[in-house]
Amino acid sequence: MIKVTLIGTxxxxxxxxxxxxxxxxxxxIQIIPSRGDALSKALKMSPRHDKGEHKIEQSDxxxxxxxxxxxxxxxxxxxxxxxxxxxxxxxxxIDALPSAVRKxxxxxxxxxxxxxxxxxxxxxxxxxxxxxxDLELLLKLAESISESxxxxxSEQRKSLxxxxxxxxxxxxxxxxxxxxxxxENDVPFDILKPLIMETLQKLDTLSPLDxxxxxxxxxxxxxxxxHLEQLKNKTHKEVYQILTKSIKETYAEKL
Amino acid sequence: MIKVTLIGTxxxxxxxxxxxxxxxxxxxIQIIPSRGDALSKALKMSPRHDKGEHKIEQSDxxxxxxxxxxxxxxxxxxxxxxxxxxxxxxxxxIDALPSAVRKxxxxxxxxxxxxxxxxxxxxxxxxxxxxxxDLELLLKLAESISESxxxxxSEQRKSLxxxxxxxxxxxxxxxxxxxxxxxENDVPFDILKPLIMETLQKLDTLSPLDxxxxxxxxxxxxxxxxHLEQLKNKTHKEVYQILTKSIKETYAEKL
Numbered sequence: 001m002i003k004v005t006l007i008g009t010x011x012x013x014x015x016x017x018x019x020x021x022x023x024x025x026x027x028x029i030q031i032i033p034s035r036g037d038a039l040s041k042a043l044k045m046s047p048r049h050d051k052g053e054h055k056i057e058q059s060d061x062x063x064x065x066x067x068x069x070x071x072x073x074x075x076x077x078x079x080x081x082x083x084x085x086x087x088x089x090x091x092x093x094i095d096a097l098p099s100a101v102r103k104x105x106x107x108x109x110x111x112x113x114x115x116x117x118x119x120x121x122x123x124x125x126x127x128x129x130x131x132x133x134d135l136e137l138l139l140k141l142a143e144s145i146s147e148s149x150x151x152x153x154s155e156q157r158k159s160l161x162x163x164x165x166x167x168x169x170x171x172x173x174x175x176x177x178x179x180x181x182x183x184e185n186d187v188p189f190d191i192l193k194p195l196i197m198e199t200l201q202k203l204d205t206l207s208p209l210d211x212x213x214x215x216x217x218x219x220x221x222x223x224x225x226x227h228l229e230q231l232k233n234k235t236h237k238e239v240y241q242i243l244t245k246s247i248k249e250t251y252a253e254k255l
Numbered sequence: 256m257i258k259v260t261l262i263g264t265x266x267x268x269x270x271x272x273x274x275x276x277x278x279x280x281x282x283x284i285q286i287i288p289s290r291g292d293a294l295s296k297a298l299k300m301s302p303r304h305d306k307g308e309h310k311i312e313q314s315d316x317x318x319x320x321x322x323x324x325x326x327x328x329x330x331x332x333x334x335x336x337x338x339x340x341x342x343x344x345x346x347x348x349i350d351a352l353p354s355a356v357r358k359x360x361x362x363x364x365x366x367x368x369x370x371x372x373x374x375x376x377x378x379x380x381x382x383x384x385x386x387x388x389d390l391e392l393l394l395k396l397a398e399s400i401s402e403s404x405x406x407x408x409s410e411q412r413k414s415l416x417x418x419x420x421x422x423x424x425x426x427x428x429x430x431x432x433x434x435x436x437x438x439e440n441d442v443p444f445d446i447l448k449p450l451i452m453e454t455l456q457k458l459d460t461l462s463p464l465d466x467x468x469x470x471x472x473x474x475x476x477x478x479x480x481x482h483l484e485q486l487k488n489k490t491h492k493e494v495y496q497i498l499t500k501s502i503k504e505t506y507a508e509k510l
Contacts (some may be wrong), residue, residue, distance in 0.1 A: 068478065075427065084392055091478055109446060111453055111468055116460065118453065124446045150446060159440035160447070162482050163433040167447050168454045169469030170498045171426050176463035176505065178418040185414035191364060191379045191405060192415070192422050193458065198366055199423045203448065205371065208431035213366055214424030222333045223323065223346055227417050235501045242497045248491045250431065 002141055005029045005059035007074060011112040013090050019120045023144045029059050052136035061086060061141060063106060064097075071096050084134050090161030093154045094128055104129035104138055107157060108146070111168050120145045125150035128159065177236050184232070209250070216247035257396055260284045260314040262329060267343050274375045278399045282444035284314050316341060316396060318361060319352075326351050339389050345416030346358060348409045349383055359384035359393055363401075366423050375400045381407035381415065393444040432491050439487070464505070471502035 004026055006013050013031060020026040062085040066074050071087045075097050078085070086104035087096055097103040101250065105128040110118060125142040127149060129135040142149040152160065175196070182189045202211040215223040224244055231237045260280055261268050268286060275281040317340040321329050321340040326342045333340070340352055341359035343467050352358040363376040365373060380397040382404060384390040388408065397404040407415065430451070437444045470478040479499055486492045 068475075091481065104445040110450055111457075113457065113466065113468070116457070121488045122449045124449060126446070132318070148446075148449075150443075152442065156440050158481075158485065159436050160442050160483050163436040163442075163444075163447060164450055165469055165482060166429050166436070166495075167433040167451050169467070169471060169502070170429050170494075171451070171454050172457075172463050172468075173436055173467055173471075173498055173505070174421050174425050174429065175458065175503050177501070178306065178469065179463050181414050181418040181421070185411050187407065187411045187415050187418075189403075191381070191403075191420075192418060194379060194403075195365055196422050196426070196455055196458070199426050200451055202366075202368065202371065202427075203430065208366065208427050208434050211368065211427055212424070212431065213368070213427075214420055216424060216428075220323075226346065226413075227420060230413065230417050235497070235504055238423075238497050239501050240421075242490070242493050243428055245397045246432070246494050247424070247428050249490055250428070 002026050002061065002137065002144075003029055004058045004141070005062045006031045007062065007066060007078070008032075008065035010065060010067070011114050012108070013063075014114075015112055015118065015120075016063065016088075016108075019145045025144045026141065033061065060084065061104075061106075061136065062101075063088060064129060068092050075101070084137065086129075088139065090126075090157060091163060094130070097153070099150075102129070102131055102134050104134055105152075105154070105157065106138055106142065107152070109164060121147050124148040124150055126150050126157055128152060128154060128157065148234070174239075177233075177239065180233070180236075181231075212247065212251070214247075216244040217251060219248060257281045257392065257399070258284055258314045259396070260317045261286045262317065263287075263318060264314035265322070266369050267363070268318075268376075269321060269369075270367055270373065271318065271343075271363075280399045281396065286355065288359060315339065315392065316359075317356075317363075318343060323347050330356070339384070339385075339392065341393065343417060345381075345412055348413075349385070350409070357384070357386055357389050359389055360407075360409070361393055361397065362407070364415065376402050379405055380497045381401040381405050381412055383407060383409060383412065429494075431440070432488075432494065435488070435491075436486075438460065462483065467502065467506070469502070471499040472506060474503060 002025060006017055006028055009031055017028050017031060050091045051055055062083055064075050064087045068089050071092050075085060081100035083101055084104055085101040086106040086108055088187045090107050094103045094105050107126040108123050109126060123146050125146045127138040127142055129138055179189045228237055230241060257280060261283055262270055272283050275283045276504055317338055319326055319330050319342045323344050326347050330340060335357035339359055340354055340356040341361040343361055345362050349358050349360050362381040364381060365378045365380050378401050380401045382393040382397055384393055433447060434444045483492055486495060
């Protein structure tokens with residue numbers, strides 16, 4: 001049984017608690033509110049587990065699942081030494097954790113929304129640790145909930161997180177712009193969903209470089225001009241222009 | 256039996272020929288090369304159908320499946336009057352067709368790549384015609400291959416096509432940028448695929464407006480700055496900046 005203390009009450013922490021609780025190999029000791037006074041109060045109160053009394057010291061792994069900015073202060077406040085402490089952030093270095101602990105990272109690469117269920121089995125978990133034994137423990141923990149576990153360095157994780165911002169945050173915003181264009185012209189956005197699905201499914205057989213189509217790729221200036229005239233939102237026009245420029249440059253380089 | 260003449264030998268034409276041939280209700284009369292001399296030669300030669308001899312006049316519907324720029328000239332070269340003639344373009348008006356014919360549009364809203372199979376049943380087909388009887392015939396033709404047929408005006412189709420450029424062409428390019436970032440840092444792009452899938456699947460239950468997450472949405476200036484420093488490609492930096500600006504503006508408006 002791996003004993004885990006989860007610190008934080010946000011979306012990642014909530015999801016992790018739920019999925020760990022379902023396994024046979026992980027026991028979740030407690031969730032301590034991480035914000036402001038709550039943490040120090042909780043520490044003083046020697047908080048209780050749902051199923052009985054535990055001291056915070058008893059855990060095998062301390063998972064700091066709080067916002068990026070809070071990782072440093074919360075992990076310091078815990079005032080632990082020589083325990084395995086990990087954070088769950090894609091963009092924060094392993095070195096944000098206190099030097100007194102055995103540092104690690106446990107980063108589930110997924111977008112979590114409150115109230116939306118996710119299937120952890122398919123979520124890649126990126127782990128990192130300074131010591132071999134700790135890495136093995138994190139691997140065991142990760143494999144108890146996911147079929148896809150990767151050992152990823154802080155440097156690699158930084159770039160993964162950046163790439164994730166593109167393929168998740170930016171893609172979603174692109175959907176949002178498409179949705180607005182449809183709304184303005186009284187066309188159901190649903191018509192576009194099979195196209196969106198095919199754009200994604202193509203990735204299974206083609207690289208995005210080979211899958212590219214459209215007016216920017218073929219430098220169809222007439223269509224590009226017409227599209228720019230159609231766009232009423234000035235910023236959406238800029239988005240169109242810069243992505244068109246970026247596509248053109250990509251294929252100019254490859255010729 | 257609906258007799259169809261397909262003009263053009265490109266990807267859309269090839270896919271349409273294949274799928275029509277599989278139905279019981281459509282007979283594909285011929286595919287005439289549309290480029291340059293080939294069309295006029297084919298017209299003079301009174302071309303033959305695979306299964307016998309047909310005159311080009313005998314078709315119920317003439318589908319001009321050629322590049323946007325060629326629609327006008329190819330449809331004029333056919334020199335037909337009073338026949339139902341449609342093009343397959345998302346961005347060209349119905350009025351690009353000659354005034355002597357009964358005009359229409361038959362636009363399958365999907366991204367076609369040579370050699371990649373698509374399931375036509377799920378592809379939305381947008382139809383338009385000037386006459387009610389012609390619209391009914393196009394509806395019958397569309398429903399013989401797809402479960403999702405929409406009557407869409409030229410004006411609506413124009414905006415759908417623009418929205419499609421965003422959700423397909425631009426999204427694919429965003430994947431390409433993500434792929435490049437991964438490659439540069441020796442991380443497999445596959446790690447990101449579950450995230451990409453979840454970004455799309457969220458659309459079933461949330462609007463893209465509600466599904467948005469990430470540093471731009473929460474105006475996390477520190478992370479944004481770090482990401483910009485990580486990006487080596489100047490144009491990718493611009494893409495990051497303008498999409499971040501666009502997300503910020505979207506949520507500033509909604510507050």
